[in-house]
Amino acid sequence: MPLLLRTIARRAAPVLRGHTVAQRAHISGKPAKGTVGPVETVVGIGMFSMAILAPSGWILAHLEDYKKKD
Incomplete structure (x- = not known):
């Protein structure tokens, strides 16, 4: 992977992940x-x-x- 793409991916990764809520x-x-x-059951x-x-x-x-x- 070229250096420029690797740098962009590394910087964007935390932003793309966001806050994960378990x-x-x-x-x-x-x-x-x-x-029941x-x-x-039949009525439901x-x-x-x-x-x-x-x-x-209708x-x-x-x-x-x-x-x-x-």
Whole structure:
């Protein structure tokens, strides 16, 4: 590596690195405090599905209304 490039890389390296913050995940090896039953699981998945699919379905069902120009 040429001397000029090596000098530039050495001076820029601390600037490019910045301040690194060590983030650690708080992972626990213990079992869950409470169990989630099958009914709660079905309700939770159903609510997430409705939250994602309902707005899309509404737009698709009323697509012709959106195409009309007043």
